[in-house]
Amino acid sequence: MQSGRPGPSGLWIIGYGNPQRRDDGIGSYVVARLNEILRDRKEFHFRTLYQLEPALLEELRDARLIVLVDATINELEDGWGWVRIQPESGVIPHSTHHFSPSFLLALLDSVYHRSPQTWLASVQGNDFGFGEGLTEEAEMRAEKAVSGIVKLFETKGIDKTDESVKL
Numbered sequence: 001m002q003s004g005r006p007g008p009s010g011l012w013i014i015g016y017g018n019p020q021r022r023d024d025g026i027g028s029y030v031v032a033r034l035n036e037i038l039r040d041r042k043e044f045h046f047r048t049l050y051q052l053e054p055a056l057l058e059e060l061r062d063a064r065l066i067v068l069v070d071a072t073i074n075e076l077e078d079g080w081g082w083v084r085i086q087p088e089s090g091v092i093p094h095s096t097h098h099f100s101p102s103f104l105l106a107l108l109d110s111v112y113h114r115s116p117q118t119w120l121a122s123v124q125g126n127d128f129g130f131g132e133g134l135t136e137e138a139e140m141r142a143e144k145a146v147s148g149i150v151k152l153f154e155t156k157g158i159d160k161t162d163e164s165v166k167l
Contacts, residue, residue: 010062013038013149014047015069023125023138026071026145030123033146038153052099057108066118067149068101071125071138079141080148085118121145 013034015027028048035046047059052068060066068085087109088102101120109115123145125138134142 010045010064011043012045012047012060012063012066013069014049014052014056014066016049016051017071018050020130020132022127022129022131023134024071024128025132025134026123026125026138026142027069029134029139029142030069030121030145030149033143034149037146037150052101052104054099054107056104057111060108060116061112061114063114063116066116067121068118069121069123069145071128072122073125073128074122076122076124078144079137080121080123080145083120083122085120087115121149 013031015029015031017024017027019025019028031046031048034044038044039046045059045063047056049056085101085105087105088100101118105115105118123138123141125141126135127138
């Protein structure tokens with residue numbers, strides 16, 4: 001899923017994971033819900049994919065803020081949480097399956113000399129076996145994440161000219 005065209009003040013929300021692996025589809029679910037809620041705000045761009053990949057660099061070259069959404073097997077206090085991502089080029093991944101958010105940012109910085117503020121929203125999943133649809137628990141956590149992300153954007157009053165957005 002993709003909507004909008006990137007611009008110099010673009011706010012990107014990218015969900016990744018495999019929807020055919022039950023709760024691994026949390027990223028796609030959250031982005032679809034956020035697209036429903038925020039679609040009228042032209043500064044937002046939405047994208048879902050199975051994994052982070054180098055092809056994203058071109059789309060993100062002018063991004064001002066990136067929010068990545070992914071499922072995690074880790075237990076989280078509220079079922080979801082944020083972490084700020086910094087560029088890290090340390091170890092070059094041997095395949096795109098191990099392409100980390102921090103490596104994506106390092107490539108973006110290396111290729112386009114851009115280092116947009118980036119956050120990873122992780123949502124706790126339960127079942128990563130084959131099948132479609134989130135478990136009931138994961139869907140409840142994903143909805144909490146959707147509400148939290150929307151609330152943060154609303155309460156922070158994200159301004160297109162503000163380069164220091166803090167979530």
